[in-house]
Amino acid sequence: xxxxxxxxxxxxxxxxxxxxxxxxxxxxxxxxxxxxxxxxxxxxxxxxxxxxxxxxxxxxxxxxxxxxxxxxxxxxxxxxxxxxxxxxxxxxxxxxxxxxxxxxxxxxxxxxxxxxxxxxxxxxxxxxxxxxxxxxxxxxxxxxxxxxxxxxxxxxxxxxxxxxxxxxxxx
Amino acid sequence: xxxxxxxxxxxxxxxxxxxxxxxxxxxxxxxxxxxxxxxxxxxxxxxxxxxxxxxxxxxxxxxxxxxxxxxxxxxxxxxxxxxxxxxxxxxxxxxxxxxxxxxxxxxxxxxxxxxxxxxxxxxxxxxxxxxxxxx
Numbered sequence: 001x002x003x004x005x006x007x008x009x010x011x012x013x014x015x016x017x018x019x020x021x022x023x024x025x026x027x028x029x030x031x032x033x034x035x036x037x038x039x040x041x042x043x044x045x046x047x048x049x050x051x052x053x054x055x056x057x058x059x060x061x062x063x064x065x066x067x068x069x070x071x072x073x074x075x076x077x078x079x080x081x082x083x084x085x086x087x088x089x090x091x092x093x094x095x096x097x098x099x100x101x102x103x104x105x106x107x108x109x110x111x112x113x114x115x116x117x118x119x120x121x122x123x124x125x126x127x128x129x130x131x132x133x134x135x136x137x138x139x140x141x142x143x144x145x146x147x148x149x150x151x152x153x154x155x156x157x158x159x160x161x162x163x164x165x166x167x168x169x170x171x
Numbered sequence: 172x173x174x175x176x177x178x179x180x181x182x183x184x185x186x187x188x189x190x191x192x193x194x195x196x197x198x199x200x201x202x203x204x205x206x207x208x209x210x211x212x213x214x215x216x217x218x219x220x221x222x223x224x225x226x227x228x229x230x231x232x233x234x235x236x237x238x239x240x241x242x243x244x245x246x247x248x249x250x251x252x253x254x255x256x257x258x259x260x261x262x263x264x265x266x267x268x269x270x271x272x273x274x275x276x277x278x279x280x281x282x283x284x285x286x287x288x289x290x291x292x293x294x295x296x297x298x299x300x301x302x303x304x305x306x
Contacts, residue, residue, distance in 0.1 A: 047254075048250075048254070049250045049251075049252055049254055050250065050252035050253075050254055051252070051254070071283075075230070075251075076251070076280070076284055077279075077280040077281070077283045077284050078280060079276075079279060079280055080276075081276075144253075145252065145253035146252075146253070148252055149252065149253045152253070
């Protein structure tokens with residue numbers, strides 16, 4: 001990067017941090033959005049019952065715990081054959097929150113105490129602080145279902161894009 | 172011994188390939204005969220009642236196939252996580268029962284979720300027969 005460009009980036013990040021935060025635009029080094037990683041088995045297997053959760057939403061230890069308990073997956077049996085399970089686990093771990101460079105993944109990871117291994121993204125402090133203005137009854141709307149259904153309000157959630165500017169809460 | 176291995180290999184390779192519902196029914200028929208020498212065929216009526224019958228789950232809820240697939244398998248269903256499930260009846264969704272591995276995967280999961288045990292080959296065959304026969 002050229003010197004003047006670095007300077008420009010520095011200035012813009014200082015002057016418009018709050019504006020960018022609100023709009024969810026790109027900041028500093030890594031952007032806000034998670035990188036568009038993909039794996040065919042992850043896509044096919046992890047989206048038949050629920051929306052596709054980006055690996056950058058949880059740390060490695062969470063993915064490992066989740067993938068080793070698929071026979072009791074939030075009250076449902078989601079067992080996979082060993083080869084498929086291992087491939088997906090590897091993909092999730094490789095691209096987990098602490099290995100991502102985007103701001104959102106970093107913040108999710110930082111909001112989880114070292115002693116905790118959450119399985120629900122909605123249990124992380126990052127999630128609860130970001131959604132404190134959304135009432136429990138809103139999450140329970142028929143069009144939403146629960147806090148697990150990110151895509152109901154964040155249309156590009158499956159691509160790892162949770163920009164606030166794109167949020168549309170359905171009735 | 173070697174012959175039975177070859178047969179096993181053949182069965183496996185058939186599992187990977189696309190199948191028709193009739194071929195799947197044949198496979199389950201072979202299994203059902205092994206499970207029960209008195210096996211006398213699959214019944215769409217039994218499959219229909221299997222689909223609707225609610226089971227008292229150990230968690231205290233009542234569940235059946237129709238909990239997620241709705242009472243009419245020609246309709247789309249919905250998972251507990253709010254995702255649409257395409258219809259189970261082949262008349263509404265010709266993709267159903269054309270992939271043996273997929274069928275076994277879902278019987279494996281859902282039988283344990285609903286019945287809290289594995290399904291018998293008789294139950295699987297009745298179920299498919301019902302969903303294939305629906306007009």
